[in-house]
Structures are given as C-alpha cells and as structure tokens.
Amino acid sequence: MPEAFSILIPTYNERENIEPLLTRIVAALPGRDYEVLFVDDDSKDGTAELINRLSAKYPARVEVRKNKKGLASAVIDGFGWAKHDTILVMDADLQHPPEVIPSVITAIDEGADIAVASRRVPGGGTNGWSTFRKITSDGAIMLAHLFLPSSRRVKDPMSGFFAFRRRVIEGVTLAPIGYKILLEMLVTGKAKNVREVPFMFVPREKGKSKLSIKQEIEYAQHLLSLMRRNGVITHFFKFCLVGASGVIVNNGMLWLLHDQGKANWDIRLALLIAIEISIVSNYLLNNYFTFADRHKPGLKHFLANFLRFNLFSLPGAALNWVTTVMLTNTGNLSYLVFNMVGIAAAMMWNFFANSRWTWKKLNTGD
16 A cells, blocks of 8 residues: 655645645545645634634644744644655645646655656646746756755756655754755755656745745855855865966966977967866865865776866866967957966866766765
8 A cells, every 4th residue: 555645735824725725635636545734824814723624524734833934944843743754745825736746646655755846847847937937946946056966866956846755854954044945855865866747837826925035035045054064165165275276377387388488389289288287286186175075095086086177177178278369369468367267267167067076975876
C-alpha cells in the first residue's frame, strides 16, 4: 500500500478558497491515506473556524498560531505538527492545482527525496502573468542558480508546491527569510534524489494576492543568508583577492614582454603568455587558499583540477585577449588600462565556472 502523507497548507485570510480547495483535493486523491493540515496565522476572516467545521466532512485539521506571522515560519511549524513522514507543501489560493498532487506524490513513492511541481519543465508554465512578473521570476531563478550551486538540481527552485521525505530536514536548522522554503531545503537539506513534475501555475480566483515588494526584498535577504551559510560569499571574496594578484601577474608579465629590454614582443603574443602565467598563478592560490576546504590531495587530483581550471578559464582568457587587443587598436589609453577591462570582463565567468566544476562542493551531488 502507498504510504500516507500530510498536505501542509499555510493560510491567512483564505476563507473563500478553503472548501473549493478541499473538494478538489478529495477528488484528486481517491483511495489514498492523507491528512490536510492548515497552519493559520490567526486569520480575521474566519478561515480557521471554517476549517474546524469542515473537518467533519474532510480529512482536515487546523493549527492556529497566535502573535506570529510569516509563510516560512508557518510551514516550518507545520513540519512539526504533520503526522506523516512524507509532507507536501502547497498554497491555499488554488494557484497550485490539487489535481497535480498525485504526480508529485508518485515521484516520492518512486524514490525521490524531494519532488517539485515545476513551472519550468516541459508541460509546465504560467497563466496570466504580466511581463514584469515573468522577468522578476526569471531573475530570481537566475540569481539562485548563479550563487547557490545546490539549487541547479532543479529548474524551478522558486516553486512553493513540492513534497519531501522528513529525513531531508532531520538535524538541519532551517532559517528561511520570506517564503522560498524549497530553496532553503535544496541548499541546506539532505536530499540526494530530486525530481520535477510539470504543473501550470494559474491566476488566483478569489482573495487578495500576498505578493509584494517586501517579499522581493526578503528574497534578496534570504539569498544573501544562504550564500553566507553555504560559504559562497567567503569563496567569492577570496577569489577576488586571488584575482587581484592575478591582475598584477598578468599586467606585470605583459609589461615585461611587450615593453622591456630586447623582448618587445607583439602585444598579441605577449598577452597570451601573460594570461597563461596568471592562470597558473591563480590556480595555485585558489587551490590552496580560496577552495582549500574543497580540494582533494594527490597529484592526480591536482593535475585534473589544473586541466579543468585551464579549460574553464579559456572563455575568460579569450574575452580578456579580444577585449584588450581591440581596445588597444582603437583607443588612446595605455594597453595596460585596456587589459584591466578585459580582466574584469573575464572574472565573473571564471568564478562561477570554477566554483561549480573545478572545486565542486565535496558533500553534495553537484
């Protein structure tokens, strides 16, 4: 028999949506054993009272939080109140169609630690979104994927519609800011097998949307918090320090080869050699300083990582070379100034590529 599960739904002033939601959940899950747990932030419209009355008809119950607000904390409190080891989180506003619940739970039944109802896989999408909201959502996902490697396991880490096994968060301190619980769990949790199933995000029919500028600010705070806890900020700061040393090596070698003594090499050849020497210098410093917590001992790993570092530095090196040569041929400033522009253009690529692949986080599947 399939395992029982809990459906966890945070609410605040959602009275109009409760009975239609429960009716559709029951219709979508014939023969399954489950509970519907509402965590209500002391709604003033009678949401909790309605759920209590409907509990005689539906497998539903409500926990009311007094003097406490916030979707993230409501969901986390709900984890403690849920009866079952599999928990599905969704919204009460019917923008998360209950008809998708079976496919999400099936993914868990088949072995997933986290199953995400995703707007970003084939068959998924959004209806009724403005261009601004689409851009905002795309930007939020892009930032998560850039700065939090663990989030790249799914295409829609911003989804608020997902299920997971309780073992994913056992012994984990969850400290989300705002409402992106899934992102918190992907970064700090213990999930190994993560799957996505498609769903179509639909417009709210009743009630008032709670999306606000405040939530966007909270997302930025949450992102920074996860970057700090995950060590990304520390790595990036150290990478920048190493990059600064690489600038000195790069420009120093270019000056020696292009300007000094009998060398006086053509800037195109001199720049190639200067770039490679700075790459070697940067690799050594990054291996033993920036990512000292990630590098593996042994000559084999040292050489393999050195090859990766060179390969992933090639696009940045090409960008540096092309930018410097083109600007030098068209501008009146010193070629060393233009070389600084080329180095800056290459730095961001080098950090994200090498932190993602050369020095992978050792305790994840990334």
